Amino acid sequence: MTEATASEFAVDPEETIDLLQRMVRIPSPYFEEHDLAEFVYEWLDDRDLDPEYHHVSEPEITEYEGDNVIARLEGSDPDAPTLLLNAHMDTVKLVEDWEEDPCSGRIEDGKLYGQGACDMKAGLAAVMKAFEALAEVEANGELRGDVLLTAVVDEEGPYGLGTDRLIRDGITDDCDAAIVTEPGPILAQEDIDNPALLLGARGRYLYDITVKGKAAHGSQPHKGVSALVDAGRLAERLTEIEVGSHEKLGDGSVCPLMLNSGSQTLSVPERARLMVDRHVVIGESEERVRADAEQAVADLDLDSEVEIRFREAPDPGIKYGPYVTDEDHPLVGALQDATRSVAGTDPALGYFASVGDFNYLGDRAGLPTVIVGPDGENIHGAGEFVYTDEVVEVADIVTETAAKFCG
Ligand SMILES: [Zn+2]
Numbered sequence: 001m002t003e004a005t006a007s008e009f010a011v012d013p014e015e016t017i018d019l020l021q022r023m024v025r026i027p028s029p030y031f032e033e034h035d036l037a038e039f040v041y042e043w044l045d046d047r048d049l050d051p052e053y054h055h056v057s058e059p060e061i062t063e064y065e066g067d068n069v070i071a072r073l074e075g076s077d078p079d080a081p082t083l084l085l086n087a088h089m090d091t092v093k094l095v096e097d098w099e100e101d102p103c104s105g106r107i108e109d110g111k112l113y114g115q116g117a118c119d120m121k122a123g124l125a126a127v128m129k130a131f132e133a134l135a136e137v138e139a140n141g142e143l144r145g146d147v148l149l150t151a152v153v154d155e156e157g158p159y160g161l162g163t164d165r166l167i168r169d170g171i172t173d174d175c176d177a178a179i180v181t182e183p184g185p186i187l188a189q190e191d192i193d194n195p196a197l198l199l200g201a202r203g204r205y206l207y208d209i210t211v212k213g214k215a216a217h218g219s220q221p222h223k224g225v226s227a228l229v230d231a232g233r234l235a236e237r238l239t240e241i242e243v244g245s246h247e248k249l250g251d252g253s254v255c256p257l258m259l260n261s262g263s264q265t266l267s268v269p270e271r272a273r274l275m276v277d278r279h280v281v282i283g284e285s286e287e288r289v290r291a292d293a294e295q296a297v298a299d300l301d302l303d304s305e306v307e308i309r310f311r312e313a314p315d316p317g318i319k320y321g322p323y324v325t326d327e328d329h330p331l332v333g334a335l336q337d338a339t340r341s342v343a344g345t346d347p348a349l350g351y352f353a354s355v356g357d358f359n360y361l362g363d364r365a366g367l368p369t370v371i372v373g374p375d376g377e378n379i380h381g382a383g384e385f386v387y388t389d390e391v392v393e394v395a396d397i398v399t400e401t402a403a404k405f406c407g
Contacts, residue, residue: 009137009399011129013392017112019043020125020391021105024114030090030157031064037089040069040128040151047132049073056153056165058314066153068162070171071131073138073147075406080145081176083331083402084367085131087124088155088162088357091116097382111376111385118376118386123181124151126374126395133399137407145406148175155357159318163357168317172365177331177405180358181373181394183386185350189250192348194390195339195397197332198371201352201359202249203280203322205289205310208273209234209297211261212305215270224268228261230304231272235259237296238276244288246281248324249351253279279354282322286310320355323362323369331368331405338400343393347372372397 028036037053044051054068069089075082094102094115102115112122131149138147150171152162166172185192189202211231216224235256243252254276261272278289290308297306313319325332327349339347352358352371362369374390377383 009133009396009403011133011392011395011399016125016129016392016395017107017388019128020112020117020122021107023121023125024105024112024117025103027094027103028090028116029093030154031062031066033066033090033153037067037069037151037153040089043128044069044071047135049131049135054165054169054171056161058159058161060314061312062158062161064154064161068153068166069151071149073131073134073143075138075143075145076141077144081406082146082148082174083406084148084150084172084175084178084361085127085398085402086150086152086163086178086180086357086361087120087127088152089124090153090156091119092156092380095382099382107388110388112388113383113385115384117384118183118374119379119384120182120373122376122386122391123183123373123394126181126391127398129395130398130402134402137403143403143406147402147406152357159314160357160360163360164315164318167360167365168315172361172367175367177329178361178367178369179398179401180361180369180371181398182356182358182371183375183379184371184373185348186375186377186379187353188350189353190350192350194375195343195345195393196348196350196372197335198350198352199327199332200248200324200362201322201355202252203359203363204320204355205278205280205286207276207278207289207293207308207310209276209293210307210309211272211274213268213270213303216268218263218266218268221268225303226268227272227304228269230302231259231261231274233300234296234302234306235274237300238293241292241296244281244284246283249281249322252281252284280322282324286319317364320359321363323359325362325368325370329368331370334401334405335370335372335397337404338397341400342396
């Protein structure tokens with residue numbers, strides 16, 4: 001077989017951007033992805049790519065009911081590797097500050113605008129076009145391994161229910177590696193540009209601290225115990241925790257996110273609630289995070305009663321653990337080769353600053369997972385856009401990578 005070239009697998013740029021524009025025009029904030037899921041299903045079905053709905057139900061906390069859309073190309077050799085292509089269909093809730101229709105899909109100066117244009121309908125369009133191109137590779141008998149496409153719901157929501165459900169239903173069990181086409185460099189730990197591969201991500205825990213003091217007349221605060229003051233001291237102390245460090249992922253971090261307390265009348269506040277974000281690197285477990293918080297409480301020797309509670313989740317397995325994918329993994333090599341072929345340059349290597357479905361794949365499912373995605377600006381905000389040429393480039397890189405990795 002001859003060495004792959006960009007032209008051999010190239011997607012049609014106009015069709016790719018047209019697909020992206022159509023999807024941006026279908027609003028799909030998390031928990032409201034139904035119309036877009038139907039669109040993705042129909043698009044695949046029109047091309048005889050055998051899509052299936054995969055139901056996602058979470059009756060306990062969110063009462064969410066929705067559907068992932070999945071499709072599989074079956075390679076000729078059951079022993080060849082299976083590659084997962086994962087993209088989320090949902091966006092954040094539409095932001096109010098847009099000066100135009102947030103779902104316009106307007107294209108100007110090589111930028112396509114809309115809520116979710118970059119995060120990550122662009123990445124979704126890229127994997128859909130790549131999957132279509134790979135179906136031809138399969139039809140030519142040149143695909144040995146399987147390619148599994150998963151367009152998932154609720155990545156932006158509180159629990160990543162779509163990808164969580166893939167894992168819990170065993171759909172990722174036979175996969176050997178994963179590509180997630182989330183926006184790349186803009187959310188990287190370091191200052192890099194596309195083309196880039198992000199080979200890991202920090203993990204994240206969210207916990208609540210409830211502080212119970214003792215009410216008293218506000219003119220005599222020494223007779224009470226102010227939960228507000230104690231929670232404030234605790235918030236400051238938590239930022240002084242010595243966090244872990246990792247050679248690839250950098251440092252962990254602690255950020256108190258919210259402090260609720262107060263008194264409408266002249267009383268010493270008796271209760272406070274402090275919500276804390278902790279980003280962790282490999283080696284920092286849930287036990288360590290809890291122990292650190294308990295130590296901060298102990299250090300201050302507070303008179304208030306303090307309780308630390310991790311966020312309730314629909315399933316104990318739902319957690320965003322940190323992961324790193326080995327630079328020497330064959331998927332990384334295939335991505336580097338494909339990037340050279342498509343973009344004519346080596347990709348930058350980096351690590352993701354925050355968390356997402358890729359943590360579920362990289363940590364929980366244990367899959368070597370790489371993020372490669374088109375970049376833009378104003379992600380999650382008004383004026384979000386994606387660079388259209390990068391959408392096409394990522395589609396080509398993913399196609400060629402899959403053809404090689406599974407070929
Ligand atoms: Zn995203």
